[in-house]
Amino acid sequence: xxxxxxxxxxxxxxxxxxxxxxxxxxxxxxxxxxxxxxxxxxxxxxxxxxxxxxxxxxxxxxxxxxxxxxxxxxxxxxxxxxxxxxxxxxxxxxx
Amino acid sequence: xxxxxxxxxxxxxxxxxxxxxxxxxxxxxxxxxxxxxxxxxxxxxxxxxxxxxxxxxxxxxxxxxxxxxxxxxxxxxxxxxxxxxxxxxxxxxxxxxxxxxxxxxxxxxxxxxxxxxxxxxxxxxxxxxxxxxxxxxxxxxxxxxxxxxxxxxxxxxxxxxxxxxxxxxxxxxxxxxxxxxxxxxxxxxxxxxxxxxxxxxxxxxxxxxxxxxxxxxxxxxxxxxxxxxxxxxxxxxxxxxxxxxxxxxxxxxxxxxxxxxxxxxxxxxxxxxxxxxxxxxxxxxxxxxxxxxxxxxxxxxxxxxxxxxxxxxxxxxxxxxxxxxxxxxxxxxxxxxxxxxxxxxxxxxxxxxxxxxxxxxxxxxxxxxxxxxxxxxxxxxxxxxxxxxxxxxxxxxxxxxxxxxxxxxxxxxxxxxxxxxxxxxxxxxxxxxxxxxxxxxxxxxxxxxxxxxxxxxxxxxxxxxxxxxxxxxxxxxxxxxxxxxxxxxxxxxx
Numbered sequence: 001x002x003x004x005x006x007x008x009x010x011x012x013x014x015x016x017x018x019x020x021x022x023x024x025x026x027x028x029x030x031x032x033x034x035x036x037x038x039x040x041x042x043x044x045x046x047x048x049x050x051x052x053x054x055x056x057x058x059x060x061x062x063x064x065x066x067x068x069x070x071x072x073x074x075x076x077x078x079x080x081x082x083x084x085x086x087x088x089x090x091x092x093x094x095x
Numbered sequence: 096x097x098x099x100x101x102x103x104x105x106x107x108x109x110x111x112x113x114x115x116x117x118x119x120x121x122x123x124x125x126x127x128x129x130x131x132x133x134x135x136x137x138x139x140x141x142x143x144x145x146x147x148x149x150x151x152x153x154x155x156x157x158x159x160x161x162x163x164x165x166x167x168x169x170x171x172x173x174x175x176x177x178x179x180x181x182x183x184x185x186x187x188x189x190x191x192x193x194x195x196x197x198x199x200x201x202x203x204x205x206x207x208x209x210x211x212x213x214x215x216x217x218x219x220x221x222x223x224x225x226x227x228x229x230x231x232x233x234x235x236x237x238x239x240x241x242x243x244x245x246x247x248x249x250x251x252x253x254x255x256x257x258x259x260x261x262x263x264x265x266x267x268x269x270x271x272x273x274x275x276x277x278x279x280x281x282x283x284x285x286x287x288x289x290x291x292x293x294x295x296x297x298x299x300x301x302x303x304x305x306x307x308x309x310x311x312x313x314x315x316x317x318x319x320x321x322x323x324x325x326x327x328x329x330x331x332x333x334x335x336x337x338x339x340x341x342x343x344x345x346x347x348x349x350x351x352x353x354x355x356x357x358x359x360x361x362x363x364x365x366x367x368x369x370x371x372x373x374x375x376x377x378x379x380x381x382x383x384x385x386x387x388x389x390x391x392x393x394x395x396x397x398x399x400x401x402x403x404x405x406x407x408x409x410x411x412x413x414x415x416x417x418x419x420x421x422x423x424x425x426x427x428x429x430x431x432x433x434x435x436x437x438x439x440x441x442x443x444x445x446x447x448x449x450x451x452x453x454x455x456x457x458x459x460x461x462x463x464x465x466x467x468x469x470x471x472x473x474x475x476x477x478x479x480x481x482x483x484x485x486x487x488x489x490x491x492x493x494x495x496x497x498x499x500x501x502x503x504x505x506x507x508x509x510x511x512x513x514x515x516x517x518x519x520x521x522x523x524x525x526x527x528x529x530x531x532x533x534x535x536x537x538x539x540x541x542x543x544x545x546x547x548x549x550x551x552x553x554x555x556x557x558x559x560x561x562x563x564x565x566x567x568x569x570x571x572x573x574x575x576x577x578x579x580x581x582x583x584x585x586x587x588x589x
Contacts, residue, residue, distance in 0.1 A: 003466070015419065015465040016426075016442070017458055018450035027462065030520060034463060037521060038408040038476070044483050051481030052488065055296050055310060055537030056562055058340060075197035079430035088428050093441050 002032045099124040100266045104169050104323035105350075107269060111153060111168030118150035118157075118168030122212055125170045129214055129267045134589045135237045137252075137262040139175050140183050141215040146170040149212025156210075165330045167210030172262045172271035175216040176223055177203045177314075178303040182213075186305040187221045187231035190425050190432045190452025200303025201335045202272065202314050209330035214268050217258030221454045222422065223279055223307045226526040227516065228257025230456040235513050238287055239265040239585035243551035248512040250552070253283030259317045260287040264585055270318035270327050274304060276311045277410050278506075278530025281542035284317055285505035285555020288544045288583060290572065291317035292324050295562050296537030297342035299328075300335030308417035309340075311410075311534050321543060321572040325349040328565065344563070352566055355574040358392030362571065363498030367403035368529060370507070376548040377504045384502050384545055384556040384575055391574035396498050400490040405483050406532040411524060412467050412480035413535075419464025422457070425449060459520065488536040495561050500571050503529050505542040505555030533559045543572045544581035553583065 003011070008027045012019040019027070073086060082089035099121045102110065111118045126143040153168045178184045178196035185191040199207075207213075221230040228236040228251060238252040238261055252261040256273035260283035263271055273280035275293035284291035292315050299314040306312065316327035329349055335341040364385060369378075385395055427433035427448030434447040453461065467476035494501065507528055516523045533540040538559055545556035556575055560568035 007466075008462075011462045011466050011469070013446075014469060015458075015461050016423075016445040016449055017453070017461065018443075018446035027459070030459060031463060031466070033521060034411065035466075038412055038480075041405055041408050041412070041479050041483050042475075044402065044405055044479075044486065046479065046482040046486070049482045049485050051478050052485040053481075054340075055488070055535075056340075056342065058297060058342065060339065061336070061343075063336065072197075076429075078197050079194050081427060081431065081433035082435075090428055091435060091439060091441055091444055 100128050103319045104270050104326050107169045108167055112163055118153040119147060121168055122146040122150035122170045125214055125268055132265055132267050132589050135261050135265055136234050137218055137236050137258040137267060138215040139218050139233050142182060142213050146212040146214045153210050164210030165326055166206060170212045170214045172214050172217045172259055172268040173203055174219055174256055174259050174272045174274060176274050176305045177272060179203055187219045187233055189232040194430055201300035202331045206330050217262060217271055219258050220255035222457050223255040223274055223276055224456050224460055225254040226282060226523055227251035228254040229517055230454050232454060236261045238510055240287060240552055250510045251513050253286035255279040256283045260284060263289050263317055270316060270323055272314060273317045274312060274314045276308050277534045278527040280315050280317055281530050281557060282506045284542040286510040288553030289317060289319055290321055290324050290543045292328060292541040294328060294565050295539045297340050298332045300338040300341050302335055302337040306421040308414040321569055321576050325353060325569050349566055349569055353573055354570050355391055355577050357388060357574050360393045361396050361498040362388050362393045363396055363398035363494050363501045365398050365400045365501060365503060367400050368503045374508050380545040380554045381504050387575050387578035390578060398494045398498055402486045402490050403532060406487050406535055407528055409480040409483045410531045410535060412476050415460040415464035416468050416477050419461045422461055484535050487532055491536045500567055501559040503557050505557040509548040509552035509554055538562055539565045539568045541568045541572045543575050545579055547583055
């Protein structure tokens with residue numbers, strides 16, 4: 001499988017990364033190089049093999065259904081790039 | 096008076112405990128070295144006052160006769176991937192420049208509780224993506240090492256924990272934290288002639304560590320020798336309910352059980368690691384390592400890890416896939432950089448912020464990850480890679496039927512020059528060919544110095560152990576350390 005410039009632009013859109021024409025052009029070559037190389041995984045016989053889900057066997061723990069944190073609004077907002085009072089500021093989304 | 100910056104973790108801890116010197120003297124000595132080594136660019140933020148404060152607390156505890164922690168009086172460097180409350184944490188990315196965590200990572204909190212102090216935040220590859228420390232937004236870290244024969248080329252300290260490696264090798268700190276996703280502790284340790292261990296996945300909590308690839312990320316110590324690594328790993332490790340993959344197990348007393356007597360141990364030599372055209376210095380060092388382990392009493396057996404050649408391509412699907420998902424959080428809204436072009440809406444703001452904030456390698460990996468997870472390609476790439484990963488883990492399981500440990504080189508070459516591999520992402524990725532299989536299988540693995548190349552650069556030997564057998568790994572590392580007699584140091588030029 002290989003990607004063309006349209007596909008690169010689509011991946012960039014899905015990734016929410018702005019990309020110009022020149023960058024897209026360059027990325028076509030880089031992604032194709034990497035994808036051609038990972039393609040060799042296709043030759044491995046994986047019949048009957050389950051995809052790995054946990055690298056070290058570990059039980060998923062349950063905890064008591066109680067509040068263990070919260071009440072830290074100012075800390076949550078402390079690093080906001082554009083805070084509006086006690087809210088995160090974002091560009092207008094509804095006209 | 097002895098130069099306190101020549102001392103390692105154990106010597107500092109013991110000297111502070113016995114009263115041979117004060118913790119504050121140690122902190123000040125390292126602060127001085129840090130301040131004088133800016134040309135190495137190992138630190139993004141220096142925190143001399145934190146180092147002194149922690150040392151004063153240790154000195155006060157000792158004066159009051161209180162018990163001292165495992166790392167009491169030891170100043171360390173903290174990789175800038177660990178969130179440190181009140182101190183900028185960036186993962187070496189522009190997108191997090193100015194981010195001041197409101198909380199402390201579990202691993203760093205464990206270290207402070209054990210009496211360690213912080214010298215500063217160490218430079219690294221951006222989001223831990225890189226093998227040469229050339230992807231940092233804050234500039235390359237320079238290795239203190241130079242090739243012999245008057246070659247003045249600046250060398251890579253390895254990556255992603257390149258600041259940690261460079262700082263320890265240059266004696267700016269006796270030890271530092273690292274994180275290892277696909278070799279990021281072991282390869283830099285090898286490049287600068289120090290030791291480092293990635294423990295079993297789940298030993299150290301990931302809570303508060305900026306996430307790269309969550310099924311692979313694991314913290315570990317980097318230090319001058321095996322004992323120092325054992326001490327620091329004890330302080331870092333432990334169950335943490337805040338990390339769902341943290342192992343609920345007691346932390347063994349690794350230091351007390353150190354023993355270089357390997358009688359009764361079988362060490363496997365994987366034949367697939369003898370790559371065609373393997374560097375002859377690396378091959379010779381590997382042979383020396385085999386001889387040293389035999390001398391320590393181990394029996395050497397040839398083993399096969401048949402899926403080795405597929406480890407790297409599987410890694411370069413799985414790690415970017417997880418990264419693309421983890422790094423979705425950087426949206427310019429809640430923290431970090433925001434780039435809001437004139438008249439831009441929310442979607443444009445996300446895209447502009449991420450384009451401006453992420454470096455080229457990070458953007459490349461997010462896009463690969465997004466592609467392999469996208470509709471129509473998920474099974475062909477991601478599911479296939481996770482199946483191959485299961486086979487790689489099975490290879491190791493089968494090897495444990497005939498051996499207890501595995502010995503291999505850490506990296507396929509000595510350190511390369513800065514800029515030598517940056518134009519070709521694939522040749523950079525190949526640097527981790529020996530390191531990635533153990534990461535994919537979640538196994539403990541360590542690099543210890545194994546000798547010097549013809550150019551006079553350090554080379555590392557890697558020991559891989561069974562899950563949870565950090566002790567076996569450390570013991571074999573100690574056996575090599577005692578026999579390798581590695582005392583070479585970078586000649587000071589900075």
